[in-house]
Amino acid sequence: MDYLLEQVNNQIYVVAIWDAEWNTYTNAYFIQEDTGLTVVDSCKEGHSVFLQHALNKIGNTANDVKLMLVTHGHEDHVGGVSLFTEAKKVIHADETFTAASSISSELLDRGTIGNYEYTRVGYHSPGSVIFFHRPTRTLFTGDFLCFFGDPLSDGGLVSKGDDLRPAWIEFLQGGGVSKGDLPQFLTGLRIMKEYDPCVMCTGHGGVLVGDLDVFLDELIAIGEKR
Template sequence: MDVIRVHPALFPELYLLRFPVGQAYLWRDGDALTLVDAGPPGAGLRIADAVTALGLRPEDVRRIVLTHFHEDHVGGAGEFARLSGAAVYAHRLEAPIVRGEVMGPPPVFEDWEVPLHEDAMRRLGPPPSNPVLPEEVRELSEGDMLDFGGGAHVVGAPGHTDGSIGIHLPERGVLFTGDAVAVSPLDGQVMLGVFNLDRARALASFQKLAALDAEVACFGHGDPVTEKASSVLRAAVDGYAEG
């Protein structure tokens, strides 16, 4: 796992944790940390090691905020929550899935997405036979506020999954999009996230997130945009309208 400073000059509080598939983010408020997404199954110990390497303790992570239920984002949540004592948060529609009470619905693939998904599944490897799931998941809804980054706004962003969320830090100009938005591995362009449950709703959520003010946008897949992110997202979503 790679640990990357997203923008050391302007945003020293923000770190990217990159896994073989997908990524998570750490936000630092003094000695208090927030983890946005938690990587694939088995990532908990690697996240703990990354926190320790920063000169902090796993126990300094106060909360784990999950943008949606897919395994490359929630797989490490239970393990790391047990190591750190951090509270786990997910949208109210996703919490039963994260707890393992019900199965989440599969994406509706476009033809060109099928080989991409197969490749991602190969790199993730087989799911653990005994997954470590968080015993308690605190439920979030659109408009809720979390106490980090000067006030973190929960933004409903359904379409990738029914309970996908973005997290907006308006005081700091940072937006976490989960998989509602991504960066193409082919040309580095910002794009609608792939493997969606409902593409029309996903595109509407992309438009909603693009309308927010942000200097930095952090995605579940692909390098963050670190300057004028709102303008970049709006230009990208306008391209879908023109197409």
């Protein structure tokens, strides 16, 4: 099977599916809670077989998922939504999407749902949201900050990502975020920093652990200079 499954910490698993069509890893996350499983994003519709396979490997099925948090409405994040028939599914009100929808557009600009705090960051898509799992201090960034099309870190899927971080810094230095988008992007980075995460679960590829405050400070400093 063309996917990776790894435990991020005592509650969280990452599934990274290789998408040969888009040439990228695309991630979904399963979080074990007292109330059942939570899933963050669901990859493309055609990836559901991998999600099911991964769920079986950790001793669950799709029916154990009771909450689905959607970072934004792109097809590589909502495509697999119909797999989770027992879950309450939520997305931000400003987000548009085409997936057959049982998703509630109820998320506000800032709030709490279950064990998650969330904030709309609005860069990459208008209603994009980051979710913070306070019990494990894990931040789910969706495509606000991800490694679309990048190889995995030499350190592995879940790692400090010493080789991935410079790529993001160069991307930002080189104008990868347009001048018009920069203020909103910087605001999002500052919100991320306020959460003070110890794990960063991105929408594509690398899951970063360790010294995230340093990484965020670096990005903020570059953004402010531009």
